[in-house]
Amino acid sequence: MPPMAWRPIHLICYCILFAVCDITNADGAETNPFKTPKVTDPKNVGGLEHNFYETNFEGAWELIIANAGVSSMHMALFHTNKVLMFDSTAFGPSQIPLPNGKCRPVPKKPKEKDCWSHAIMYDLVTGKIRPLMIYTDTWCSSGSFSPEGILVQTGGWNDGGRAVRYLEGCDTCDWREYPVALSGQRWYSSQQILPNGGYVVFGGRRMFSYEYVPPEGKTNPQKSDTPLALLRETTDIYENNLYPFVHLSTDGNIFVFANNRSILLNLKTNKVVKEFPVLAGGSRNYPGSGMSAMLPIKLRVINPPVIPVEVLVCGGGQYPAFKLAEKNIFLPALDSCGKIEITAPNAQWEMDRMPAPRVMADMLNLPTGEILMINGAKKGASGWQFAEEPYYAPVLYRPWLPLGQRFRELTPSKIPRMYHSTAGVLPDGKILVAGSNTNSAYNFTGVRYPTELRVEKFSPWYMDPIIALKRPVITTRLANLGTLKYGMKFLVDFAMPQDTNHKEQVKVFMYAPPFTTHGYSQNQRILELAVKRFIGVSPGRYRLRVFAPPSAVIAPPGYYLLNVLYRGLPSKAEWVKIA
Ligand SMILES: *[C@@H]1O[C@H](CO)[C@@H](O)[C@H](O)[C@H]1NC(C)=O
Numbered sequence: 383m384p385p386m387a388w389r390p391i392h393l394i395c396y397c398i399l400f401a402v403c404d405i406t407n408a409d410g411a412e413t414n415p416f417k418t419p420k421v422t423d424p425k426n427v428g429g430l431e432h433n434f435y436e437t438n439f440e441g442a443w444e445l446i447i448a449n450a451g452v453s454s455m456h457m458a459l460f461h462t463n464k465v466l467m468f469d470s471t472a473f474g475p476s477q478i479p480l481p482n483g484k485c486r487p488v489p490k491k492p493k494e495k496d497c498w499s500h501a502i503m504y505d506l507v508t509g510k511i512r513p514l515m516i517y518t519d520t521w522c523s524s525g526s527f528s529p530e531g532i533l534v535q536t537g538g539w540n541d542g543g544r545a546v547r548y549l550e551g552c553d554t555c556d557w558r559e560y561p562v563a564l565s566g567q568r569w570y571s572s573q574q575i576l577p578n579g580g581y582v583v584f585g586g587r588r589m590f591s592y593e594y595v596p597p598e599g600k601t602n603p604q605k606s607d608t609p610l611a612l613l614r615e616t617t618d619i620y621e622n623n624l625y626p627f628v629h630l631s632t633d634g635n636i637f638v639f640a641n642n643r644s645i646l647l648n649l650k651t652n653k654v655v656k657e658f659p660v661l662a663g664g665s666r667n668y669p670g671s672g673m674s675a676m677l678p679i680k681l682r683v684i685n686p687p688v689i690p691v692e693v694l695v696c697g698g699g700q701y702p703a704f705k706l707a708e709k710n711i712f713l714p715a716l717d718s719c720g721k722i723e724i725t726a727p728n729a730q731w732e733m734d735r736m737p738a739p740r741v742m743a744d745m746l747n748l749p750t751g752e753i754l755m756i757n758g759a760k761k762g763a764s765g766w767q768f769a770e771e772p773y774y775a776p777v778l779y780r781p782w783l784p785l786g787q788r789f790r791e792l793t794p795s796k797i798p799r800m801y802h803s804t805a806g807v808l809p810d811g812k813i814l815v816a817g818s819n820t821n822s823a824y825n826f827t828g829v830r831y832p833t834e835l836r837v838e839k840f841s842p843w844y845m846d847p848i849i850a851l852k853r854p855v856i857t858t859r860l861a862n863l864g865t866l867k868y869g870m871k872f873l874v875d876f877a878m879p880q881d882t883n884h885k886e887q888v889k890v891f892m893y894a895p896p897f898t899t900h901g902y903s904q905n906q907r908i909l910e911l912a913v914k915r916f917i918g919v920s921p922g923r924y925r926l927r928v929f930a931p932p933s934a935v936i937a938p939p940g941y942y943l944l945n946v947l948y949r950g951l952p953s954k955a956e957w958v959k960i961a
């Protein structure tokens with residue numbers, strides 16, 4: 383490894399001692415943040431952005447749990463560094479019993495009891511797995527974290543359709559359940575945290591409406607939900623509009639995407655303030671399950687009145703894919719992607735193409751500002767045994783590259799991750815990958831895709847061991863900062879090899895951990911914070927003066943993972959709380 387250059391300009395910096403550098407995004411006067419930087423060498427495989435660290439590493443897989451006991455249909459990372467994985471209570475025996483010899487009554491079958499656990503908490507630090515107790519059925523449910531880091535989890539099937547459940551991330555915590563708290567049955571719905579710390583739940587099977595999660599212990603009156611025409615109008619004979627993609631925009635409106643249409647909804651007036659052009663090409667929502675995420679929201683010290691935000695929608699299914707899969711005909715999934723700046727006055731979809739078709743995959747915001755697409759299949763639709771050709775290779779998406787150059791396939795896994803699989807970004811930057819059960823019960827024999835209980839980690843390119851020592855390391859105990867206030871300045875110290883020739887390449891990200899199921903990570907959000915000052919404290923030690931997000935509309939209250947990025951290499955992330 384060549385020693386890092388110690389360039390004269392920074393000698394000058396150090397000679398002045400504690401020299402201070404204002405950096406590019408400090409004054410709000412710089413160029414359009416969405417402008418694509420010029421790529422000088424398209425074969426610059428590592429980073430592709432100018433001055434990125436280069437690496438030929440295309441990622442690596444490791445098996446971390448041989449048998450998790452439960453197949454991970456839903457996944458969420460707690461700020462206590464524990465990962466919740468759970469499926470449905472309706473799929474019969476799992477492979478891990480309930481704690482302390484407990485059993486649960488089986489709804490509508492008074493003579494039966496179920497002594498198997500359907501949810502586990504996996505401790506990232508100790509590697510231990512703890513079975514949890516759920517009564518109501520969580521099959522195809524929804525969720526988000528509260529401002530206090532409690533998982534607020536809604537809906538499901540049967541006795542779980544109107545349930546609201548709470549789970550805290552402690553070592554001994556277990557579910558608190560309120561089986562009839564919601565007004566309607568929310569099965570395949572999407573939940574969004576709001577700036578005021580409340581939650582709204584959209585859609586679900588035959589539920590063309592939205593409603594707010596009541597305070598814990600309270601119940602929404604029957605039929606108190608608000609109808610949403612978009613959900614009724616986009617249901618086709620195969621539905622294709624379940625698990626709608628819901629994103630809180632930077633102007634406070636809610637972006638809702640269902641099937642091939644999308645709107646901005648004002649929740650104060652319950653009015654649709656804008657309808658975007660149709661995204662042609664096929665269905666993007668369950669069972670034609672595509673993926674969606676917001677690109678990083680770029681903040682400045684002085685922000686424009688409306689902060690731009692772009693939404694990406696990729697893959698999905700052809701409209702009749704579900705119906706034909708019933709006859710064992712597996713249509714190729716969609717390989718098209720649409721990107722739209724939802725805050726722009728005349729927003730249009732910019733179309734792009736992935737390396738291959740993809741359905742039922744996960745789309746995650748990486749701590750580099752890139753997007754990762756992982757899991758899923760190349761043919762078919764969501765549903766039991768309705769897909770074929772597992773898509774083993776994750777795909778990296780670099781939003782800053784020119785159209786046509788943004789996607790790259792990475793090292794494939796060897797494990798099919800079909801229907802009911804999940805993935806999540808971890809604090810160290812690795813990706814946890816779990817689940818896959820395309821059968822109506824845990825089934826390991828006589829089926830094409832056995833129920834998957836193995837859990838893997840995927841290391842993206844920035845985990846290349848060769849550049850590990852170049853990664854910045856946060857040296858501030860961010861937890862000691864206490865709760866961040868909106869708009870406040872705070873200091874982040876970090877260490878890295880001496881190399882400050884690219885100070886414009888210092889970034890700080892804040893990532894809201896999502897609730898992931900069915901290829902959609904609800905409440906996923908990544909912010910690039912405004913960095914005002916980049917200060918050399920001593921050789922190899924640096925200090926950033928960072929602005930917290932300006933408001934709860936930009937960053938709803940709660941816990942976020944914060945990481946520093948230098949020349950494309952992310953530090954490990956630390957938890958911060960904002961309120
Ligand atoms: C949008 O989806 C509907 C429902 O599946 C379909 O009938 C319509 O043709 C689609 N529109 C376009 C432009 O693809």
Ligand SMILES: *[C@@H]1O[C@H](CO)[C@@H](O)[C@H](O)[C@H]1NC(C)=O
Pocket residue numbers: 821823824825826827828829
């Ligand atoms: C597994 O699936 C096969 C094929 O559908 C079926 O015959 C078998 O009964 C299933 N086994 C279990 C344990 O459900």
